[in-house]
Amino acid sequence: MIRTKTVVIFWIFFISLQSCIVPFHPLIENSNISKFVVSGEVNDNDELQTVSVSVSSPINDPGFIPVSGCNISIFDDRGNQFEMQEAEPGTYHTRIDKSYLIPGTSFKVEILTADGINIESDFDKMSECPEIDTLYFARKVIQENTLGQITEGIQFYVDLEAKNSSSHFFRWEAVETWESHVPYARQWYYDGTIHHIFPPDSSRMVCWTTQTVKNIYTLSTESFVENRYSKLPLHFVDNSTPKLMYGYSLLVNQFSLSEAAFAYWDQLRINSFEQGTLYEKQPLSITGNLHNITRPEQEVLGFFSASSVKSKRIFISPIDDFEFNSITYCRPDTLTHGGLKAIRPSQYPAFLDGDEFTYYLIRLGSYCVDCTYLGGTTLKPDFWPK
Numbered sequence: 266m267i268r269t270k271t272v273v274i275f276w277i278f279f280i281s282l283q284s285c286i287v288p289f290h291p292l293i294e295n296s297n298i299s300k301f302v303v304s305g306e307v308n309d310n311d312e313l314q315t316v317s318v319s320v321s322s323p324i325n326d327p328g329f330i331p332v333s334g335c336n337i338s339i340f341d342d343r344g345n346q347f348e349m350q351e352a353e354p355g356t357y358h359t360r361i362d363k364s365y366l367i368p369g370t371s372f373k374v375e376i377l378t379a380d381g382i383n384i385e386s387d388f389d390k391m392s393e394c395p396e397i398d399t400l401y402f403a404r405k406v407i408q409e410n411t412l413g414q415i416t417e418g419i420q421f422y423v424d425l426e427a428k429n430s431s432s433h434f435f436r437w438e439a440v441e442t443w444e445s446h447v448p449y450a451r452q453w454y455y456d457g458t459i460h461h462i463f464p465p466d467s468s469r470m471v472c473w474t475t476q477t478v479k480n481i482y483t484l485s486t487e488s489f490v491e492n493r494y495s496k497l498p499l500h501f502v503d504n505s506t507p508k509l510m511y512g513y514s515l516l517v518n519q520f521s522l523s524e525a526a527f528a529y530w531d532q533l534r535i536n537s538f539e540q541g542t543l544y545e546k547q548p549l550s551i552t553g554n555l556h557n558i559t560r561p562e563q564e565v566l567g568f569f570s571a572s573s574v575k576s577k578r579i580f581i582s583p584i585d586d587f588e589f590n591s592i593t594y595c596r597p598d599t600l601t602h603g604g605l606k607a608i609r610p611s612q613y614p615a616f617l618d619g620d621e622f623t624y625y626l627i628r629l630g631s632y633c634v635d636c637t638y639l640g641g642t643t644l645k646p647d648f649w650p651k
Contacts, residue, residue: 301332301384303555303567305374307339307391309366310518310574314339316349316374317356318384321566331355334379342371342388368393368521372571386569387525387554392434394521394573398426398493402581405501417588418503419581421515425484427492434485434527436572438518439478439500444511444649445641446471448595449627449634453617455605460614461621469634472641473649481534485527507591513581514648518574526570529553580650595633597625 305316316339318332331354339347345365349357371388378384405420423437450465478500486492500515502508522530532551555565597618601607605624608615616634617624631638 300563301378301382301555301557301565303374303376303384303386303553303565303569305567306570306572307361307366307372308520308572308574309363309368309391310576312360312363312366314347314349314359314361315356316376316569318376318378319355329355332378336377338375340373340375341365366391368573370571372569374569381559383558384565385556385558387556389526389554389569389571390523391571391573392432392521392523393430394432394435394519394575395425395427395430396575397423397517397519397577399424400515400517400577400579402579404584404587407503416503416505416590418501419509419584420501421499421517421579422496423499423517423519425486425494425497425519427486430492430521432521432573433487433492434522434524435483436520436522436527436530437482437484437497437499438520439480439482440475440516440518441478441500441502441508442473442475442514442516442646442649443508444471444473444513445507445636445639446511447633447636448593449616449618451616451634453619453624454614455608455617455624456613456615457610459605459617459624469636469643472636472643473646474639474641475646481530481537483527483531483534485531487524504588505590507589507593509581509584509587510589511583512650514578514646515581516576516578518576520572520574522570522572525554526568526572529568529570578648594629596628598628600624600626 300321302319302321303316305314307314316337318335318337320330320332322328322330333351333354335351335357337349337357339349339359339361347359347361349359352358368391371390373386373388376384400421400423402419402421405418407416407418408414409416421439425435427433447470450467450470452462452465454460454462480500482497482499484494484497486494499517502513529551536551551566553566553568555567555569557563557565608626612630614630616627616630618627619625627633637643
């Protein structure tokens with residue numbers, strides 16, 4: 266039984282007519298937060314399979330704490346074993362030929378840590394996944410509050426048509442890619458000395474960024490008269506971001522799940538409101554299918570599953586009459602008194618606009634001349650329209 270000591274103390278301080286509230290920090294024993302966390306699955310979308318092993322982080326400082334040096338193998342129920350290799354701290358890979366990735370086959374994972382802790386999952390059966398029927402979007406306006414403020418955006422939907430499938434439990438993952446531009450080429454900059462790039466370097470003015478949407482989407486059709494569903498809402502992109510300004514693409518992966526895997530993911534959806542990549546913030550109350558064989562009293566967080574996957578991608582060109590509320594702060598500012606000498610070393614390199622006679626300091630510097638500054642890449646994806 267977990268014993269939680271809770272002490273609630275309210276202090277009110279009056280200093281210079283100002284008050285403050287002392288934050289409440291629950292007392293949680295280390296044994297309740299330091300647990301192994303396993304993330305992984307076998308799927309037929311790619312021969313490369315991935316398993317990550319970490320330990321849970323403190324509630325007030327969430328993060329990925331990798332466990333290195335593990336011996337990990339994936340087994341199927343037909344007697345095959347696939348050994349994994351550590352690709353980076355806490356992340357392990359193996360390739361499984363698609364001839365083994367057949368719906369109806371069950372898989373499990375076994376982990377032996379460098380400290381001699383043996384962790385095993387239950388077998389999970391891969392069920393057949395139907396093709397994604399339809400992926401589409403519609404413009405949508407949301408009223409934010411009683412003052413009438415609205416947010417405009419586009420809402421993505423997916424239709425499920427699985428009448429010829431025995432699968433009744435599904436999960437969707439959305440991966441977005443968008444094109445972004447910066448307004449200035451790199452031409453002049455100052456780092457104690459003026460530098461002139463000629464011809465101006467425009468190679469970092471256009472970027473593409475890809476990231477997994479921080480939401481979980483699940484559906485069970487077990488109680489439905491027909492194994493189908495229309496207009497399941499997925500990702501919503503609003504006009505407070507410039508993502509839709511130059512071109513946008515959404516890749517949707519549809520996973521068929523076992524009933525046990527669905528129960529886990531659906532509870533994770535309910536409990537997780539800021540879910541990014543899996544297990545960034547692992548809820549402590551969700552039971553998975555992993556077991557600490559060496560120390561049975563210690564819970565292991567996570568779920569190891571086997572899934573069949575189908576994918577579909579949609580492209581969005583710039584939308585007519587779509588107004589953006591996002592603001593760019595990139596603009597040239599007149600240099601303050603002292604000119605270039607007033608630019609602090611902490612601002613180097615300070616990017617400039619103008620010519621050899623008159624310079625203007627580009628506000629926000631690198632952010633306005635280098636689209637990779639915020640994580641994008643100048644390499645156009647293979648799937649991007651020409």
